[in-house]
Amino acid sequence: MERFCKVISASLDERDKKLISLISEGYSNRKIGQHLHLAPSTIANRISRLLKDTGASNRAQLAAQSQQIIKA
Structure with a gap:
């Protein structure tokens, strides 16, 4: 978790x-892309980068751990 916190706080x-x-609200890549005015493939790439950088194993874990840090 310590590695996760350092990466998240430094890179978000x-x-x-x-x-x-x-993601934590349940949006698909397509809906996130529409909301942020980005292609779904760009969203997928950003999520993949965040998963790799943080060591989170899936979207749900990424969202749960990140929300704790963002709210702190």
């Missing part, structure tokens, strides 16, 4: 925070 920009917020 406002768009990533919004992306994670939309």
Whole structure:
């Protein structure tokens, strides 16, 4: 969790925070893309990067752990 916290706090920009917020609300890549005015493939790439950087194993884990840090 310590590695996760360091990566998240250092690497999240406002768009990533919004992306994670939309993931936690259950939005699909397509809906997130529409909301952020980005292609679904761009959303998928950003999510993949966040998963790799944080060590989260899936979208749900990424959203849950990130929300704790964003709210802190």
